[in-house]
Amino acid sequence: SGDGGDGDSETTAGGGSDGTETTDETDGTETTGGESTPTVALSVPSLEFTFFARMENAFEQAQSDGLISSESSFYDASNNQSNQVSAVETAISNEVDFLMISAITAEGVINAIQQANDADIPVVAIDRNISQGETVTYVASDNVQLGQRSTELCLSFMEANGDGDSYDVVQLEGTPGASVTNDRGEGFQNAVSENDSLNQLATQTGEFSTQNALSVMEDFITQYGDEIDGVFCQNDLMALGAHQALRNANMSVPVTGIDGTEAWVEQFSDNEYYGTLAQLPEEMVTTAIESGKAHLAGEDVEDTITIEGLEVTQDNASDYLSDYFG
C-alpha cells in the first residue's frame, strides 16, 4: 500500500462514479433516471468528530445542488446508540426514499435496519458498516487498512528520521469499544507484526479527543521519554494533542493520524515527519447518494465501494488542502 499523491481519488468499485466530479454536475441526477431528487436521510454517530461535520457539509452541499430534496434530513446521534435507532425510526416514519447511515457500532442498529428493510427502504452504509440486514452498498474506507497504512507511514518517517534498526511507537486509541477503534487497532497490530523493526511501546486511549490525547502523551513522555520514536494516532484530533505535548517537551518525533483533518494537515508545512491518511467524507457522501439513486433506478450496485484513503504528508499537503478545503 502507500499510494496517494494527487488529490484525485479513485474508487475501486466499477459501479461507483467519481464522486468529486458528480458534485459539480448539477444535472448528474438525470443520468440515473428514476426519481430525480429523492428525499433521503443520513445518520451519523457524532458531530464531535470533524470527519462527520465534513459529511454534514457535503450533505448540505448535495441538498443545495439539488442532488437530494430539501426535505432530506441529517441526524446526529451524539454517540448515543438509542438516539441513532430513534433517528432511523423517524426516517422510516417520514418514508424517505433511501437511508444512509454511519452506524456508531455495526451491531447497534441491527433491529433498526431490519425495520427499514421491512419497510422497503433501501439502506446505504457509509464509513462504518452494519453487521446484519440488507444494504444497497457499503461506502467506506477500510479501517483496518487505514490503521496499518498510517502506522507504516509513521514507520517510514521514523526510518527517515533515525538510523537505528528498531523503532518504538506509541499508539493513541479512539473511544473504547467503537468499531473504528478496534479496526484501526487491528491494523496497527498488523503493522507491528509484519514489520520486524517496529515495536509497540505503549497503547492508551485518547478517546478521539485532543485534550485527552495531550494528557496521555504528556504521561507517555514522562514515562518513556526519548524511547519514543514515533506516535500513531487513530485520528487527527488526537494527533493535534500529541503534537502539542511533544512541542511542550521540546521533542520532535514522527506523528501520524487518520482523517485528513484540515487543522492537522496545516501542521505539516513545518514538519516533514507528520502525516495522515485522509478519508474523503465528501466523496463518501456523494458516492453513497449516487449509489442509492442508482439502486432506486433499478441499477446494480456493488456490495462495497471502498474509498481509498489518501496519504497526506508535507509533500502533498498544500494540494490536498486546496483540493478539499480550498
Next chain:
Amino acid sequence: MSQSVASGYRNRFTVSAISQYGPIIGLVGLYVAFSLLNDRFLTVGNQMNVLQQVSIIGIMAIGVTFPILCAEIDLSIAQVMEVAGLTVATLAVGARLFEGSAVPVPIAILAGLSVGAAFGAVSGYVTARFGVPSFMTTLAVLFLADGLGLIVSGNRPIIGLPESITNIGGSRLFGLPSIVLVFFSLLVVSQLMLSYTKFGQYIYAIGGDRQSAERMGINVAAVRLGTLVISGTFAAVAGLVTLGRLGSAVPTMGAGLLLPPIAAVILGGADLFGGSGNMVGTLIGVLILGVLQNGLNLMGVGPSGQLVAQGIVLMLAVLANVSGEN
C-alpha cells in the same frame, strides 16, 4: 427543607397533583405545537415510536427516581446498564470472557440483573454505612462498571443473541412493543411501591429530613441502600431490554445515558434534594424529552438547530411546569 415559602403553601390546593399537574403543561404544549407543525407527529405509528424511543431512558429514570426521592443520586446507571446487558449477552452466547461457557438464558438474565443489583449494593452499602455521599460512591461504581463492561465484552459488540433474550425488548405483545410494556409495568409497580409500602413512605421521610426520620426510628441505612439497589437493578433491566431494541449488545450502549434519566426525573417535578416527586412525574419528564427529540427529528431540524431548539423549548417547558405549580 430550605424550600422557598412560595412553593410550600399551595400544596394543599393541588394535593398530590402538585408534581403531576405542573409538568404536564409543558408536555401538552409540546404535543399541541408538534401536532400543528407536522402531520406525522400525531399518528399512532409515530406515537408508538416515541414510546419505544423513551422506554430505555424511562426504565432508568424510574429506577433513579428512588434514590433521588431519598436525597441520593446514582451516577452509575448508564454504565451499569451497559455491563448488565453485556453480561447477559456474553453469558447467553458464551462469548468473550465467557467463551465457550454459555449458560441457559434465564440464568444469563439472572446474572445480568444480579450484576446491576450488586453494583447498587456496593455504592449503597458504602453510602449507608459510612456516610459517603452517593454522588461519590456511584461515581466510583461508574468507573468500575465501565471497566468491567470492557472486560466482559472484550470491547466488541456481541451478536447472534437468542430470540428468548431479544424478544424481551424487541417483540410485540397485544400489538404493543414489548419494551413499552416492560417500561409501563415497572412504572406501575414502582408507583405502587412508593404509594403503598412502608419502604415507599420511608423514602419520602428520609428524603425530606434524614435526621428526623432516623430519630423517629426508621432504619435509614436499609432504605438508602435499598434505593440504590433498585436503581442498579432497573438499570440492569434497561440493559436487558436494550439488547432487544438494538438486536445486539454493544459496549458503548450506555453512552449519553447518564443525564437524560436524571433530567427526566427532575423535569417531572421531583426535588433533586429529595422528599418530593413521583413516578407519574417521571413519566411526564421522560415523555417531554422524548417528544421534543422526536418532533424535531420529524421536522428535519439539523443538528445545531436541534440543539438550540431543545435548549429553548426545554427552558420554556420547565418554566411552564413551574408556573403551572404556582
Next chain:
Amino acid sequence: MSQSVASGYRNRFTVSAISQYGPIIGLVGLYVAFSLLNDRFLTVGNQMNVLQQVSIIGIMAIGVTFPILCAEIDLSIAQVMEVAGLTVATLAVGARLFEGSAVPVPIAILAGLSVGAAFGAVSGYVTARFGVPSFMTTLAVLFLADGLGLIVSGNRPIIGLPESITNIGGSRLFGLPSIVLVFFSLLVVSQLMLSYTKFGQYIYAIGGDRQSAERMGINVAAVRLGTLVISGTFAAVAGLVTLGRLGSAVPTMGAGLLLPPIAAVILGGADLFGGSGNMVGTLIGVLILGVLQNGLNLMGVGPSGQLVAQGIVLMLAVLANVSGEN
C-alpha cells in the same frame, strides 16, 4: 439541614479544617502509593504535568463550587467552556461564522468571556426569578451552548491562533506554566471572595437554609444569579486557557468535562446540597482526580484496567476522606 448528627457535632474540633483535613488523606495516600509504584511519578517535571493537566478541570471546578455551595448546580459548564473558547478563536482568527471579520484579540477575549457570563446569566435569571431548579435551566443552557458552539465553529478545529491568545494558557511565567498560574490565581481570588466578602457569606447562608436567609433580608435572587454567572464566566476562562494548552480550538474540547469538575468539588468535601465546602477542598478534589489518572497512565495500565483501578481507588479515597473527617 437534614445532615446526620454524626457529621455535625465535630465541627468545632476541626474548626474550618473539616473539609480540608478530611479529603487530604485520600490525596496523600495516592501520592504515597504512586511514589512507591513508579519512580517518575514524584519528579518535578511530572508534578508540573499533573498541575497542567488538572488546570482546566480545576478552573471549571472552582467556578462550579460557587453554585454548589449555594445549593445550585451547573450542568452547562462543559459546553459553555467549549463555545466560549470557540468564540474567542473564531473571532480572533476571523474564521467560520466570523469568516473575514477578525477582531482584535482583547475584544475576542472579552466576547468569549461575555458569552460565558451571558449563559450563566440566562440560567441564573430563570432560576432566581422563577424558581426553576438550576438543574433544569443549566441543562437547557447546555443544549443552547452546544448548538451555538456548532454554529460558531462549523465543527472544525481552528488553528493558527495568535500567540497573544495561546500564551494565556500555553506559556511559562517564572518557570511555571501560565495555565497553572491562572488556575491558582482564580483559586486564591475565589477563596478570598468566599471568606471575606458579603457575597461569599451569603452563598453559605443561602446554601445552608434558603428560607432563613431570605427572611433575614438577604437578596437571595441576586446571589443565586451571581453564582451561576461566576460559574459560566469561569467556564469561559477555562475555554480560553484551553486554546493555549491545545494550541488550537477544537469543537470537542468540552467533551467529558461535565462530571469531573463537579466530582472534584464533592470529592473535596463540599455538600452537594449546599452550605459547606471551600476552594481548598476543591483543589484537593481536583488533584485526587488528576493524580489518579496521571499515575495510572505512567504505570501503563490499559483502558479497562484503568477504569477498574479508578473505581476502586476513588472509592477508597472517599472512604479515607470521610473517615478522616470523623
Next chain:
Amino acid sequence: MANVSGRDGEYVVEMEGITKTFGEVVALEDVTLRLRRNEVLALAGDNGAGKSTLIKCLAGALQPDSGTIRIDGDVVSIDTPRRAKDLGIETTFQDLAVAGNLTVTQNIFLGREMVTGPNSLLGILDKKSMRKRARELLDDLEIDVDIDEKVENLSGGERQLVSISRTLLSDPEIVIMDEPTSALSVEGAERVLELIARMQSQGISIILISHNLDYVRRAADRIHVLHQGHSAGVIDGDDADQDDIVKRMVGGMPEEERNERAADA
C-alpha cells in the same frame, strides 16, 4: 381616621381586612390589626389561631390574599422580608430564621454586615469589628454563648437568644416577636421582657406573640386576641384578666361585642 395615621398619627401599622387562605384552609379572614406608635401590642390566641400567619404578612414572608397594610399611614405592599426591613420592620420568627451553618457572629450580622470599603455585595467583611460588636451585644443581653460557635450547635434556648439579639442591630421602627421566650429559661425570659421594655423606651413599636399570658400581661399595653382566623377583640393590658383572654381565645369574640361592632358598621 386621617388624623390618627400618618407619620405622626396614632397608628404606626394598620392591617385592614386581611384574609389569607392556604388552599381550603382559611388561616385568616378579614382580620384588622392596628399597632399604636410606641406601644407593645400582644397577639394572643390558641394554637393555629393565625397569629404567625398574620405577622408573616407584615414581615413580608407571606402575601395576604386581600386586605391592605398601612405603615405610617401609607399603603404599602410588603412582598419580601427585605422590603419589610426597608420599612423598618424587624422580625423574630417563631421557627427561628437562622443560618445553622454559620457562626453566632455571622448570624447576628447577616444581611447587614460591617464592611471596609464600599458597601456592595463584594464589600470586604470587617470580621474583627463584627466579632467585637457581637461580643458586646451578647454581653449586654447577658447571653453566654461562644460567638464563633455554629448556630446549629447551640441549645434550643441559645439559638432563640441569638435570633432575638438580631433585632437590636438594625435600629428598627417596628419589632415583631413571635414566641420569643418559648425555649427560654425563666431567667432568659426575664431578660427578653426587659429588652422589650427597653426597646419601648427607645420609641420602638412592638408586636409580641406569646402563649405565656403572664408575660403578655406584664409586657403589653393592649392584647389583641385571635380566634380561628378572626379577631376576638382587643383588650387593654391594664385591665386584662386572664379569664377574659382565655375565654376569647377559646370561644372567640363575646356576643355583645360582636353586636356592637355590627351596629357600628
Next chain:
Amino acid sequence: MANVSGRDGEYVVEMEGITKTFGEVVALEDVTLRLRRNEVLALAGDNGAGKSTLIKCLAGALQPDSGTIRIDGDVVSIDTPRRAKDLGIETTFQDLAVAGNLTVTQNIFLGREMVTGPNSLLGILDKKSMRKRARELLDDLEIDVDIDEKVENLSGGERQLVSISRTLLSDPEIVIMDEPTSALSVEGAERVLELIARMQSQGISIILISHNLDYVRRAADRIHVLHQGHSAGVIDGDDADQDDIVKRMVGGMPEEERNERAADA
C-alpha cells in the same frame, strides 16, 4: 445497690457518670441521673445546661463519651434511636423530629405503620386504618388538625402536638419529653399535663424537660436540676419551692450538699 435496680428494682433508668464533649465544649461532665419506676422526673436547668444533650444520650441520638446507662438494671448501649425504641424508650425531641413533607397521619405512624400482610419493609400500608386511628388519637387529645395536612403546613403548636401524640402509639415503658409545651397555648399545655398524668397512671416512667416551673412542679415527683453540665441536685417535687430550683439553676449545687456528697464518697 443491686436491690434497687433490675426488672423490679426502684430505678428503671440509671445514667451514671455521663460525660459528653463537643470539641472543646464540655456539655456534660460526670452527670448521674436516675429515673424511678413510674415516676415523673423533671429535668430543669438554664439554657445550655445540658438537658437536651443528656436525654439525647438516652434516646440514642447521641453517644456519651463516657459513663454507663442501665435500663431495668442491665447495662445497655443505645447507639441509635431505633435501639432506644426497642428498649421501650419513646422521645419527643426539643427540635421536633417530624417529617414536614408527610401528612399528620403519616407522621404519627412513621416507623410503626399498620400493614396488611407480612410486616416487612415491603409491607402494604393499611392507610384506612391508620387514618381512622389517627383521627381517634387526635380527637382523644382534643387536637384539632387535619390528619391529611402536611406537617410542614401546621402552626408551631400544632406541629408540637402531633409530635407528642406519637408517643402514645408505641406502648412505651419510658417516655422522654423535651420541652413538650414550649409552643402550646395554655389550653394545649394543660392537655399535655393531663396526658402526662394519664401515662403515669398507666405505669409509664417519664422524664420531662420544661422551663415552665409551674408545670414542672405540678407534674413532677422529683426535679433534677442541671447547671452548666453538672448535676445541681435532685429536689422532691412536693417540697420544691421555685426559689430553690432557680437558685440551683443559676448557681449550681448548694455548697452544703456538695460537701455532703464528698463526705459520702
